[in-house]
Amino acid sequence: MTKPTRSKKPTAKVKEDVATTTTCVPNIEWMKNPDWTWSLIAYLTDHPVFCLKLFSDSTVDATKEGRSKAVGKDGQPQQYATLAQHVFATESTQATYYAQSPARFVTSVETQLRRLKKDYGDHCKTIGNTGAGLHPDDIVPGTPLANIVEKIKSEWPWWNELHMFWRELPNYNPVAVESAIPGVDHAAAAEALFKPTNEEDGNEPEELKGEVLDKDDYPEDDDNNDKA
Numbered sequence: 001m002t003k004p005t006r007s008k009k010p011t012a013k014v015k016e017d018v019a020t021t022t023t024c025v026p027n028i029e030w031m032k033n034p035d036w037t038w039s040l041i042a043y044l045t046d047h048p049v050f051c052l053k054l055f056s057d058s059t060v061d062a063t064k065e066g067r068s069k070a071v072g073k074d075g076q077p078q079q080y081a082t083l084a085q086h087v088f089a090t091e092s093t094q095a096t097y098y099a100q101s102p103a104r105f106v107t108s109v110e111t112q113l114r115r116l117k118k119d120y121g122d123h124c125k126t127i128g129n130t131g132a133g134l135h136p137d138d139i140v141p142g143t144p145l146a147n148i149v150e151k152i153k154s155e156w157p158w159w160n161e162l163h164m165f166w167r168e169l170p171n172y173n174p175v176a177v178e179s180a181i182p183g184v185d186h187a188a189a190a191e192a193l194f195k196p197t198n199e200e201d202g203n204e205p206e207e208l209k210g211e212v213l214d215k216d217d218y219p220e221d222d223d224n225n226d227k228a
Contacts, residue, residue: 025097025117028108030115034157037112038194039087054079055165057173077106084109117172120162123152132175133167136160 029035044051054076084105088098098105124132131145139146153159166172 080110081106147172
């Protein structure tokens, strides 16, 4: 005898989603969009007090200028948020994503500034302790030091602007601070750096020869490992 088949109960009708559609936030790619870094730098240049607070004001500069050292009251997270808003809130390709997930862009700004700080420190090591703390206007064209700086700028175009922000801050440019340590003779290196290169043979002084330190590898984009 065949066992009767039990009829299945009709499944409940799935309710249609009326939820708002969200857009997937793509990777925030600073290296492919150098204008974002220029936008950061422009804001920092136009807001010097903000800049001093963000990077820790130099006591030396404050004393020279007869003013109190600028200290941030809002804290760095709020300052990163201000920068993120400036760069991305009206940026044609990112404004929608920023409005959807502003915290992600705040973190991205912080990561980019840390990356720039590391790159800057590496370049200061390349220049050496004699020239790393110099004002850009003090570098004489045609000298070995000028040639080194020009090479850096060809690969890292915001050198002059960030060097002006960071050159006297020991947490950003420890090389320049080390050059001021008593008992260290930098005369030979200074002579080599400031003496124009021989135009006939193009040789650089022996003091400048040597290997350049390799940079540590880091991901191209700060959000490569983030999930959208």
